[in-house]
Amino acid sequence: MNEIPWWKKSVVYQVYPKSFNDSNGDGVGDLNGISEKLDYLADLGVDVLWLNPIYRSPQVDNGYDISNYRDVEPQLGTMADFEHLLQAAHDRHLKIILDLVVNHTSDQHPWFKAAKSSVSDPHHDYYIWKKPVDDHEPNNWGSSFGGSAWEYKKDLGEYYLHLFAKQQPDLNWENPKVRQEVYDLMRFWLDKGVDGFRMDVISLISKDPAYPDGPLIQGKAYGSYYAGAANGPKVHDYLQEMHEQVLSHYNIMTVGETPHTTAQQAQLYTAADRHELDMVFHFDHMHLDYGQYGKFSTNRFKLVDLKEVLARWENTLAQVDGWNSLYWSNHDQPRPVTRFGDEGQYRIRSAKMLGTVLHMLQGTPYIFEGEELGLKNVHFDQLSDYNDLETKNIFKELTQQHHESPEAAMKAIYLHSRDNARTPMPWDGSEKGGFTTGQPWLGLNPDHKDINAAEDLADSDGVYHYYQHLIKLRHEEPLITTGVFELLAPDDPNLFIYLRKGEHETLLVAGNFSSEERTWSVPDDLQAKDVDVLIRNSEISDSLEKTLTLPPFGAVVYKLQ
Template sequence: MAQATEWWKKSVVYQIYPKSFQDTNGDGIGDINGIIEHLDYLEKLGVDVLWLNPMYVSPQVDNGYDIANYRAIDPMFGTMEDFEKLLSEAHKHHLKIILDLVVNHTSDQHPWFKAAESSVDDPHHDYYIWKKGRNGQEPNNWGGSFGGSAWTYKESVAEYYLHLFAKEQPDLNWENPKVREEVYDLMKFWLDKGIDGFRMDVINLISKNPAYLDGAVREVEKYGDAHQMTANGPRAHEFLQEMNREVLSKYDIMTVGEMPRTSPEKAVEYTDPKRHELDMIFQFEHMGLDGGPFGKFSENRFKLSDLKQVLSKWQTELSAHGGWNSLYWSNHDQPRPVTRFGNDGKYRVESAKMLGTLLHMMQGTPYVFEGEELGMTNAKFDSINDYQDLETFNGYKELTEVHHVAPDAALRAIYAKSRDNARTPMPWNASEKAGFTTGEPWIKLNPNNDEINVEDTLKDFNSVFYFYQKLIKIRHELPVITDGVYQLVDAENPDVFSYTRTDDDDQLLVICSFADHVVDYKVPTSFRDAEVLIDNYDQIETDNLQPFESRVYKI
């Protein structure tokens, strides 16, 4: 099999949100030529793979995750020739490229859906999921991820169509073999151009339970939990094995599936090489640790004990059964990790380095989201009108109108969790428009770009960038990080997350403090004279840890 090389196990992936990376034509929107412009920067960081968020033709209702043409580049990003040049230049810089594959749903502007809604007799009608209502209402109680019902009625066919996300994102009917053939063809279109793999959007939602039963309803919500009824459906493995057989196995690529509501046991089934499905998945369990009564838009802080338990569980259970982890703190859908899990004030740099250490020394493939290597923070905007994200607007509306949360408290929740925290333009320098554009940025810049930007970071050899560069180099050089056994250490410590990685040749001890004060911590005797591979403080004191200190010992 082509995939047997498993080059992705030693790789580090850098995620680019093209809309916010670099604008070269002054329209305020990042573009493909902007990515080409910074390939030297990415090669300097040391990453191996670039994951690009969608750049296909799209009405941009959900920032490109509503696709109207899978085989064309949206003009806002450039042309197909620009993309082909990017692919060629990236490969010259020793950088592979993976694209987003969004095939649980399309845009309602896709020609398939335009045909599907025109007539029940059109062959494309069965490309989507349509149901008659019950008692003059929706077919069931499912809610869409962005608020409201997951069903919308179309008078033209007198039926409801399913959309697990926005109403402009109708779900494809994977039970129809023609849909699957269409998907496999479009995958081959991009793979034959030379891309190096796919990140598959909500790919475990493609098989719906044919009973279409009501979902559970939480007290504070009107609609039922659709993901409970659609995640890891009855034919999900069958469909992915078919995809592997028809497409993936024919190319030397990497695949990662975004999979909400997936347990380690399920993840093993998706990623066990003997099952011929995917290489790894994105799980969400650690992303849900700060949820609360209003779901993600709750003002909660995670508990370190929960974080230890969840990350350790994924480390040990996947490793024991031949699965593989993807490792991440942030992406285009999550707030900035230094704000969420660290300290974005006095100890911003220290906590950003600590979080990098904790993640990059674990077993799996690490993902760095653009700006994470700078220690970027959440963006504190003054008004809900400064945001652009559909989920954010719907969340704010629900908080204030349904749950009667005060506007200032609702805005605090938005500041903590909005997806737009990750989508502010990349700050290349301290100028008014951060070197991102000469025009008006499509979304406001993070107000602290004069303090946190690439130009200043590269001048400071103690910066988060150079620390990440070193973490990546260590991962490339030490097999124990790829293959070593994970063991949690000092599980009950309320301030420190520490673990070992062990193979036949080496043992690493990773120590990470989550405290904003000095912590008494005795390094185990066996490691006291060991080599310190990397640490985020100049001076190491054997019997205590500085605020947000991290160290990696090797024997």
């Protein structure tokens, strides 16, 4: 039997460097700050740290606009600081993966400065340029951040494409020189010893050469670019080339961010015999509470829909020996206890329940910083307290275009602003939360005096210690990696129950997503088995009889033999 790759047995911890820990008092988290907290992460038991972009950047989009791929953003430290962090992490058996952002660069990158200087400059073809069509943009594509995805350069008589901010021009992957530049910069970091990459919007690197108009988005002047940019005709050729030339030469892990990709399409990215990526991030479960105003709606997800999405991804990727990325949140998403659990009376218990049902699925779990403490969304009093550009724009859009009240707009922001995830990590209950001695770049969550790492670690029944147990189980129980997934009670609106089946043993995983006690009739073939309780977050029976009773937000994992 082939040896199981290390990343299938790993748990990844995502660090948002600006918000994790500030070592020099300038109010911004940094690389040395991460180094100071490595023992905290090693004690938690995680295997891999994923760092959001650390490269030199004008910071128009929080580091996702890169002006130098081979240098470190001075706010975060120096290359020597990174090399120290990498060595210190490896000394603690922690691996590090970096964010690879190669759909676009910053407009301050030397390539783009040369590209816009002249149509005859060799770097011009590093980006995507088009002549006007009827004195207008080449097509109707809109940018992710609003407005057109095309920016006109009058002196060149051409538009360049930017699927994100206008300061983030898209690279032309059709140009083999661009691809070689990317592979070179990947080798630069891999040769330093980094352990892999999370690849930003990697499903967008191949555009439909016809550049067709996209369907108009409700309430917007521009159309969606996804029809012509997501999962384009050559994306798999490019990734297979990348794998052959770079990835296959290192013992690393790769995870691709693949917006607007179905489970069926994800088979192509992740099937073991296709030699592309190890796993991808999908967004199907992140869209379940979208509504009239997209993500800034105030809908609550429905558990039946959530189970259907997660089961579909489990089953579809298993067909091709693909692999799942398991996550509740990241730097762009709200806090899980607020979104999927209960941020009030049952905050701690629902944080543990969410961890349980996610970590027992087949795939590699990702913990976003603070999730292991059960952090919840922030309720800042005024819009000026928020830093995120998207948040400020949506307030204006909701109040001015859609004539919603400021109170209604703020309610949507409380639920979905990206700053919910980006508030500085609360290490203790002091005024600045132990994050910095200076003025934090973004305010701490006002509840940090009560909800912080020091408080939670001091509680033997806290979320951190529960996560330690979850991670330990993944390392010790092979069934969590290899067991076949089977969803039970798919139509139950409150309970998430599934099996992980092996040859001689089975795991039964059950979580209650409601604030009331719920019961479930145990199928005959699961009753009267030898049962061990691997983990539970509350008083739940040791044995599996005819009825399983789960308290509000209760969770349990039974091992059946």
